[in-house]
Amino acid sequence: MQQHPLHDVVITGVHNTRQAKVLEGHDSRSISLEAAHGAVADAGLNPIDIDGVVGPFGNDFIYQHRIGPVWRSLSPLGIPAVLEAAMAIACGLATTVLIATGEAGSHRQRSSTAPWTRPTNEFVAPFGMFTAAEFALMARRHMHLYGTTPESMAHVAAVIRNNGHVHPDAVFRDRGPFTVADVLESRMVADPFHLLDCAMTSEGGTAMVLTSADRASGSAKPVHVLGGGTDHFGPAYQNPPVWETGGRRRPDLIAGTVGRRASELAFSAAGISVEDVDVCEFYDPFSFEIIRQFEAFGFCGVGEGGDFVLSGAIEPGGRFPITTDGGTMSFSHGGAAVQLLQRVIRGVQQLRGTCSSMQVAGAEIAMCTGGGSGAMFTDVIVLGTGEP
Amino acid sequence: MTRLHAQPGPITAPATSIFSEPYWEGCARGELRFQRCMSCSHPVHTPAAVCSACGADTLVWESSSGTGVIHSYTIVWRPVTQDFQVPYAPAIIELSEGWFLLTCVIDCETEALFVGAAVEISFHATADGVTLPYARLK
Numbered sequence: 001m002q003q004h005p006l007h008d009v010v011i012t013g014v015h016n017t018r019q020a021k022v023l024e025g026h027d028s029r030s031i032s033l034e035a036a037h038g039a040v041a042d043a044g045l046n047p048i049d050i051d052g053v054v055g056p057f058g059n060d061f062i063y064q065h066r067i068g069p070v071w072r073s074l075s076p077l078g079i080p081a082v083l084e085a086a087m088a089i090a091c092g093l094a095t096t097v098l099i100a101t102g103e104a105g106s107h108r109q110r111s112s113t114a115p116w117t118r119p120t121n122e123f124v125a126p127f128g129m130f131t132a133a134e135f136a137l138m139a140r141r142h143m144h145l146y147g148t149t150p151e152s153m154a155h156v157a158a159v160i161r162n163n164g165h166v167h168p169d170a171v172f173r174d175r176g177p178f179t180v181a182d183v184l185e186s187r188m189v190a191d192p193f194h195l196l197d198c199a200m201t202s203e204g205g206t207a208m209v210l211t212s213a214d215r216a217s218g219s220a221k222p223v224h225v226l227g228g229g230t231d232h233f234g235p236a237y238q239n240p241p242v243w244e245t246g247g248r249r250r251p252d253l254i255a256g257t258v259g260r261r262a263s264e265l266a267f268s269a270a271g272i273s274v275e276d277v278d279v280c281e282f283y284d285p286f287s288f289e290i291i292r293q294f295e296a297f298g299f300c301g302v303g304e305g306g307d308f309v310l311s312g313a314i315e316p317g318g319r320f321p322i323t324t325d326g327g328t329m330s331f332s333h334g335g336a337a338v339q340l341l342q343r344v345i346r347g348v349q350q351l352r353g354t355c356s357s358m359q360v361a362g363a364e365i366a367m368c369t370g371g372g373s374g375a376m377f378t379d380v381i382v383l384g385t386g387e388p
Numbered sequence: 389m390t391r392l393h394a395q396p397g398p399i400t401a402p403a404t405s406i407f408s409e410p411y412w413e414g415c416a417r418g419e420l421r422f423q424r425c426m427s428c429s430h431p432v433h434t435p436a437a438v439c440s441a442c443g444a445d446t447l448v449w450e451s452s453s454g455t456g457v458i459h460s461y462t463i464v465w466r467p468v469t470q471d472f473q474v475p476y477a478p479a480i481i482e483l484s485e486g487w488f489l490l491t492c493v494i495d496c497e498t499e500a501l502f503v504g505a506a507v508e509i510s511f512h513a514t515a516d517g518v519t520l521p522y523a524r525l526k
Contacts, residue, residue, distance in 0.1 A: 112469040122402030122412075123434050126520050127492045128395065128464060128472040136462035137480055144460070144503040191463040239434050240480045240490040242459065248441070 004269050005090035006083075007387050010222035013043025013209030014345045019171050019332035023104045023203040028335075031102035032057040033064075035205030040098060043209040044219065050209070052094025054081045055101045070094070077101050078340025078370040079379035083228045085210050095211060102205025103335030114201045116336035119237035132190040132198055132286065134241050135374030138256065139192055139288035141243040146303035150192050153287040154183035156309050156322070157197050157329060160284050163316070164326015166357045171202045172330040183287075197287040199328035199339075206334070206341050208348070213387075221352045226365070226388055227269025228381040229262030236375035243373070256292070256302075259369065259378030263297040266380045270365075271388040274299050278363040280320045281347045283340065284327040289372045290314070296378065297367070316358050324350065324358040340370040340379075347383045389497045392477050394512045394522055399471070401518050407435035410449050415519045418511045420454045422487050423447040431487040454509040455526070456483040461493060461501050481507055481523050493523045500525060 015038030017023075017031055026034075032055060040047055052071035053062055062068045071094040075084040085097040106115065117131035124134075142148050158178045165176030178196065186195040216222040233245060233255045243256035253261055267273060274297060282293050291305035299320065300308040314322045325331040325346045333339045347366035349355050364385045371378040404412050414421035423432040426448055430441035438445050461479035464472075477493045479501070491509070493501060507523040514520065 113466070118468055120403070122404055122408060124490060126399050126402055126518065127478050127490060128468045128476050129478055129490070130468040132466075133462050133464055133468075133478050137460045137478065140462060140503065141460040188463070188465040190466070193462075195466075240459075240488040242480055242488050248443075 004227070006086050006225045006227060006269060008213050009086040009089050009210055009225045010213050010216045010219070011208060011210050011225065011348050011383070012216045012219045012222050013039040013045065014348045015039040015042050015207050016169065016342065016345060017102065017205040019169060019202055019204035019334065021171060021202050026104040026203070028103045028106060029057045029060060031104045031203070031205035032100050033061060035102050035207035036061050036098055036100035039100065039207035039209050045096065045209065049096055050098045052085065052088055052097035054085055054097060054099040058098070058100065061098065061100065071097070077337035079228060079344060079368065079381045080230055081341065082208065082210070082225070082344055082381055083230070086225045089210060089212055095215060097210045098207065099210070099341065100205070100207035101338050101341060103338050104203040106335060121238040123239070124237055129237065131374065132193055134237055135286045135289065135372060136190040136193050137241050138243055138292070138373040139286070142256070142288065142292065143192065145243070146306070148291065148306040150184060151180055152291060152306035152310055153192065153197055154180040154194070156290045156314065157183045157287040159315055160323045160327050161196065161330045163324050163358050164330020167326050167331060168356055170326045170331040172200065172326065175330070193286055199285045199333045202332045202334055204332045204334040204338055206338055206345055208341065208345060223348045223351045224384045224387055226272070226382045226384045227266040229265030230379045231258050231260070231262040231377060233258055233376040236377065241374050241376065255376055256373060257296040258373055258376060259293060259296040259371070259380060260298070262378060262380040266382045270382045270384065272365060272382065276365050277320065277367045279324060279347070279350045279360045279366045280322045281324065281343045281350070281366055281368040282322050283343050283370045283372065284323050284329055285372050290322055292373055293369060293378070297380070321358070321360055324355065324360065343368040343370055344381060344383070351383055351385050389499060390475055392475060392494050392496055392498060393473070394494045395472055395476065395514070397471070397514045397516050399514045399516050399518055399520070401516060405435070407437065411435050414451070415511060415521055420452040420509050420521055421449050422452055422483070422485065424450045431485045433487045433489060452509070453484045456481045456507055458493065458501065458503055458505045458507060459488060460503060463498050463501070477501060479523060481509070489521070491521055491523050493525070496525045
């Protein structure tokens with residue numbers, strides 16, 4: 001069989017800056033550049049080795065370091081950016097790509113929800129919609145259809161928050177430990193989501209360097225891109241987030257299981273199945289989304305996600321440990337997109353075996369995700385310690 | 389028991405589009421409008437250029453019965469901005485014609501909400517000159 005083009009690509013550098021509720025003395029550009037320099041150094045490279053750049057302040061990096069002309073992507077961040085960078089390398093548009101992003105100073109007026117959560121669309125804004133309410137409508141439908149309980153959601157939140165509680169760099173380190181009761185007793189935000197079911201907001205930067213496997217032969221522990229996919233059902237926060245929203249191309253796929261096709265593509269390219277996944281770095285905007293993703297990706301049947309997360313699988317030491325740095329609930333949620341890339345960063349750290357907490361022993365395959373049903377999209381990438 | 393009310397405002401006037409102007413004109417007249425495909429009769433909302441079921445560009449405006457059921461709902465206790473008074477209850481309403489509308493349920497207790505509850509759409513003129521469709525339990 002011909003080798004999959006993505007399998008030539010490896011991740012050789014990752015870096016998270018300090019994450020905090022407020023990063024004094026920083027703005028989004030300064031923290032993004034700090035992240036970029038950290039990832040380039042982690043890859044053992046210099047800025048002049050970079051010939052492809054992704055990220056909102058990528059042009060500053062290009063100009064300040066006078067590395068132009070280089071390949072430049074305007075891709076949105078997170079997994080689509082990683083996949084586009086990998087494709088650029090596989091296609092020969094660039095040899096070594098930097099993805100960098102960060103946010104600071106954009107959300108310090110806390111009387112409103114964060115600006116990136118507030119849609120301006122004519123069909124949702126007049127009704128006071130924001131991200132938590134959009135996702136709550138999906139969760140409530142799932143509760144109605146399958147009997148999913150607030151306790152199962154709270155269990156997810158407690159596990160993720162406890163992962164962050166012991167992470168030395170998490171914004172909410174030492175805030176726990178949390179029990180299911182703690183989550184259920186926290187104030188209601190958008191029923192069924194309590195405060196502790198929801199992502200927090202913070203500031204931070206993050207960055208990654210990808211290159212071709214042959215160029216990385218000297219790197220300590222290059223992490224291989226094994227496969228990926230992105231599933232979109234249309235614009236986020238404009239149309240009613242109806243669980244049953246279907247598509248004409250494949251009627252078996254609905255918005256409630258968005259990410260299924262992406263995971264099928266990712267598993268197929270990687271030549272693996274769910275049983276091969278060692279660590280699930282799932283995106284956690286709301287507790288329910290973890291339950292939904294296990295169903296969408298085929299770890300369990302649709303409607304069985306609540307029981308699945310209560311089975312002992314998702315805790316440290318479980319068969320499918322989740323979101324091991326504390327995710328957006330505890331590690332950091334740096335803005336509209338910073339935290340999306342951080343799921344992939346954590347997957348790389350797990351496969352390098354360098355996690356300072358919650359290291360999954362012997363992890364060889366990491367599944368990282370982004371998005372969510374309330375936003376009508378889910379992205380997937382599968383990483384490995386070696387080629388398939 | 390906590391009662392749900394229409395928002396007193398201020399509510400920013402919706403930024404309408406070429407597609408949605410007939411919808412908001414209907415609201416101003418107390419008429420709930422949706423698009424119907426003349427090729428396959430599928431109902432369409434939000435306002436679109438083509439039918440989501442068959443792709444035809446044969447959509448025409450039609451008046452809804454304004455009756456339906458709660459498909460899903462949430463009760464918000466942390467407002468999106470200080471302009472909104474809590475609690476409020478965003479909900480997806482499945483109209484009798486088979487299309488989905490996002491609105492808020494008002495004029496009932498929060499405890500009265502459930503998936504499948506029958507509702508009726510009525511219109512509420514805000515102080516800002518915007519007329520919004522809301523759902524009330526039947």
